[in-house]
Amino acid sequence: MEEKEKRPKSKPKELSRREFLKDAGLVAGSAALGSMALVNACGSTTTVTGPGVTSTITSLVKSKVAGPGTTVTTTVTGAGQTITAPPVTTTVTPPPVTSLVNVAKSGCIAWDATKCVSCGRCLAACMAVHESGSSYTLSAIKWFENKWFDGWDGEVPAYPFFCQQCSSPECYFACPLKDKALCIDAKTGTRYINKANCNGCGICVLACPLSPPRINLDQPSKKAIKCDLCKDRTFREVAALKLTAPGSGYTSVPKVTFSGGGGSGATAVAQVGIPVASITVTAGGTGYTSAPTVSFSGGNGSGATATAAIANGAVTGVTITKGGTGYTAVPTVAFSGGGGTGAKATATLGSGPLTALIVAWPGSGYTSVPTVTISGGGGTGATGTSVVSTGQACIDVCDRDALKLTKAEERL
Numbered sequence: 001m002e003e004k005e006k007r008p009k010s011k012p013k014e015l016s017r018r019e020f021l022k023d024a025g026l027v028a029g030s031a032a033l034g035s036m037a038l039v040n041a042c043g044s045t046t047t048v049t050g051p052g053v054t055s056t057i058t059s060l061v062k063s064k065v066a067g068p069g070t071t072v073t074t075t076v077t078g079a080g081q082t083i084t085a086p087p088v089t090t091t092v093t094p095p096p097v098t099s100l101v102n103v104a105k106s107g108c109i110a111w112d113a114t115k116c117v118s119c120g121r122c123l124a125a126c127m128a129v130h131e132s133g134s135s136y137t138l139s140a141i142k143w144f145e146n147k148w149f150d151g152w153d154g155e156v157p158a159y160p161f162f163c164q165q166c167s168s169p170e171c172y173f174a175c176p177l178k179d180k181a182l183c184i185d186a187k188t189g190t191r192y193i194n195k196a197n198c199n200g201c202g203i204c205v206l207a208c209p210l211s212p213p214r215i216n217l218d219q220p221s222k223k224a225i226k227c228d229l230c231k232d233r234t235f236r237e238v239a240a241l242k243l244t245a246p247g248s249g250y251t252s253v254p255k256v257t258f259s260g261g262g263g264s265g266a267t268a269v270a271q272v273g274i275p276v277a278s279i280t281v282t283a284g285g286t287g288y289t290s291a292p293t294v295s296f297s298g299g300n301g302s303g304a305t306a307t308a309a310i311a312n313g314a315v316t317g318v319t320i321t322k323g324g325t326g327y328t329a330v331p332t333v334a335f336s337g338g339g340g341t342g343a344k345a346t347a348t349l350g351s352g353p354l355t356a357l358i359v360a361w362p363g364s365g366y367t368s369v370p371t372v373t374i375s376g377g378g379g380t381g382a383t384g385t386s387v388v389s390t391g392q393a394c395i396d397v398c399d400r401d402a403l404k405l406t407k408a409e410e411r412l
Contacts, residue, residue: 103172105408106165106189109227109394115402118158122394122403129233129393131225140227141394142212162394163214163227165191171215171226174207182224185231189408192228200224229405230392237362238266239389239396241372246353247382250274253328254377256357258386261370266363270354270374270382275323276304277350279333281343284314288340294318295334296347301327308335308343315343325355354382362389 123139131138142161169191175182181198184191193204193215200222205215216225238258256268276296292315294306304324309317315335327349335343357372372384389396395403 103167103169104184104186104189105167106184106191107229107405107407107410108165109162109229109392110404110406111160111162112402112404113159115400116160117400117402120158121397121399122160125393125397126227129230130228137216138218138225140214140216140225142214142216144212161210161212161214163191164210165189165227165229166209170207170209171204174203176201176203185228188229188231190229190231191226192231193224193226195221195223198223233391233393236263236366236388236391237364237396238263238268238359238366238370238386239362240387241268241357241359241384242387243354243357243382243384245381245383246273246355247374247379248353249351250354250377250379250382251349251351252377254354254374254379254382256384257373257375258363258370259373261366261368261386261388263363263366263370265361266366266370266386267360268372269358269360270377271326271356271358272328272377272379273325273352273355274301274327274349275325275352276301276306276320276327276331276347277323278348279306279318279320279345280348281315281317281345283342283344284316285335285340285342285344286313288313288315288338288343290338291315292335292338292340292343294345295336296324296331297334299327299329299331299347299349301325301331304331304347306333308338310338310340313340315340315345318345323350325352351379353379357384 120136120143123136123141123143126141127136127139130140136143140163144159144161169184172178172182172184172191177197177199181194182191182204183194200217202217202224204224204226205213205217208215214226217223218225241256250272251274253272254270256270258266258268279294288310291308291310294308296304296306301324303322304320304327305322306318306320308315309319318333330347330349333345333347335345354374357374366388369388370386372386374382374384390405392403392405395405
């Protein structure tokens, strides 16, 4: 989903430090002076005289004006009079401009509000992977409650904001330590903070054109925090497994192993859909005037149901109505009600398909998808594939496909 910015109604329009840096203009307050010096952005001076003039400078030469011999006229409005300074010829030297042609393109994290459930796992993962801290303020993902927004549609109760890795990154251009503190990765185009050189000035926060800004400033450390698309998270782990064929005839849990992929350490377990196949009455009991209720417990499965039959006050048999699924051990059979006592029975498991493959430990270092092998358990035909992590921590922990990595070429 393409992100649409929402800004508070109450936020006033104001000249920010970002505007100051972008335009290199100068805004001054009022001064009750008989003579005052007007200094433009490049250091040239115009002197305006007049008795008791209270002046407000509304605009001066900006650094975007280029070329020698530029003529600048400044008008100052005072108490009951207008004083126009004489034309001044000045040489304006523009600051160096970084060509956007040379700025590498970058992808970004895209968020789908229709799939998000506001679990906050992406926020926690970002904080844990990058800052090893316990405060969500250390996460590069911004998180706000919906009441903060003007016209919020209420699809989800809270809204995560991700750095958009802008094609024209104003934070990068504004940073006084550009290419030292705020840098662009030559390979991926990621705009990121090099904390070793960041001095915590906060100019990047002011320069961010999005609302709220996508850069945090951690006050205790005086370092900026910004999404870097996990550029240094070079390891890859097995993030998920997909059961491509359930097979059949499994009487116990088969073994799941990994091979290839360049990594190591990943382990997984299978869930087996073994049902209860039959029940044998071992004691009929006495005194039953109606059929007792049959219940199952244990065995790690669920869903098995059965009905009992009685004759001459004793339980004579049990018929399975549902075999259930997932039993890896024989469940306990119990009887209740019916007016009698003493009935006992034992269950026998059948065979079934696999129902799921679950990652027990993700391993690390995988550069390609490892092969999944399923063996043992008495059955045949089950197959599965593995999914290797994207490298972005927030995407890896999102289990509802609400986040994805949008590639640079998709944003052109």
